[in-house]
Amino acid sequence: MKKILLLLANGFEAVEASVFTDVLGWNKFEGDGTTTLVTAGMRERLKCTWNFTIIPEMLLSEVNVEEFDAVAIPGGFEEAGFYEDAFSEDFLNLIREFDKADKIIASICVAALPIGKSGVLNGRNATTYNLGKRQKQLSEFGVNVIPDKPIVIDKNIITSYNPSTAFNVAFKLLELLTSKENCNNVKRLMGF
Template sequence: MKKVLLLLANGFEAAEASVFTDVIGWNKSDGDGTTDLITVGTREKLKCTFNFTVIPEMHINEVNIDEFDALAVPGGFEEAGFYEDAYSEDFLNIIREFDKRGKIIASICVGALPIGKSGVLACRNATTYNFGKRQKQLSEFGANVLGDEPIVVDKNIITSYNPSTAFGVAFKLLEMLTSKENCDNVKKLMGF
């Protein structure tokens, strides 16, 4: 079984997290059955960007990275406190350890910013939210920002430029964990 760690910061966007739970869940139940997902949070209860409350299955301090094959990081809103958690050393260290082991890291929208802040995107291609200051911030972390590309894959890291790319990122993660054929089957079953 391939396990995905869905890493949640306070203020994350529920829609961006839910695509990972749905795509990985559909694969577990109706695809090749080889994937599972565990939600991990920085707090016992997390409030999403628009006040939806989530209780993660595991706290960030309980994580054994060797038990996981991939990391998924949804973005969030600054006004909801996203960067307070996403830029914490515990959060950044999880990202560093996944990259150090060459494991897949998938992010949506500004989920790329903590990845950049962790240092693992230095001199690598990436993207993030394509309106306002976020792409400039990502470049200041040393990333080569491909601003017009909706989804960018550089070796083991997937980044994207806004919430509209969420399903595309989740499907790319599934493809990298399983196969293109299996991913295409899950897409079809989900109506894509």
Template sequence: MKKILLLLADGFEAVEASVFTDVLGWNKWEGDGSTEVVTVGLRDKLTCTWNFNVVPEKTIHDIQLDEFDALAIPGGFEEAGFYDDAFSESFSNIIRHFDARQKPIASICVASLALGKSGILTNRKATTYAHPTSIRKEQLKNFGVNVQNERIVQDGHIITSSNPGTAFDVAFLLLEMLTTKENTHQVKDLMGFA
């Protein structure tokens, strides 16, 4: 069984988290059965961007990082306090742990800024929220990142994306990294994406 740590910051976007629970959950029951998602936060209760309250299964103090095979991080909104958690040293330490072991790291939208803040994207290719009115790409560049104008960027074991609309694609790409292209196609087909 491959365990995926779904790392949630206060102020995360629920839709960006749900794609990981759904795609990897469908794989657990309808695909090859090899994936299990564990939701983890810095505290016992989190509030999503749009005031939806979530109780993660575990806090970071309840887990052993070596038990996990991949890391997934949804983005969120500054106005909802996302960066308070996402830019914390606790978040950065978890990100660095997965990077040091070359385990898959999948981020959606502005979650790539947490990767940048941790230092793992220095001199690597990545993207972030890319709307023309946004300053997020410039922020990512300031972390020493080679910012790409692509919807999704994969640099080795790291996946970054440009907006919430990429969420399912990121989750399927992570599934493919953890299983096979054939298995991912089967799950996509069962979910109505193929």
């Protein structure tokens, strides 16, 4: 069984989190059955950008990286407090631990920014939100920003440039954890 941590910062975008729950959930019930997803955050209750509230299954302090095969991180909005959690030292340290263990780190949109701030993308290729200041901000962390590519994969890290890429990132994560054939089957079953 492949165990994936869905790492949520307060102010996350629900749609970016839901693609991971749906794709990996569909795989669990209709695909090869080898994935399970666990939600974690720094707070007992997390509010997404548009006020949808969730209760994560575990707190960040309870996460043992050795128990997981990958981490998925949705982006969020500064106005909703996303960077308060996402730029905290505990959040950044968890990212560092996943990278040190060479486990997959899949992110959508501005979730690349805490990955960049953690230092694990220094000198590596990545992307982030492609409108406004976020790609410049990512480059300031020593990242080689690929501005016009929707999804960038550098070794174990997947980054993408806006919410429209969300399903593709989740499917790429599923493919890397299982197989291309299994991923294509889940896509077909989901109507893609």
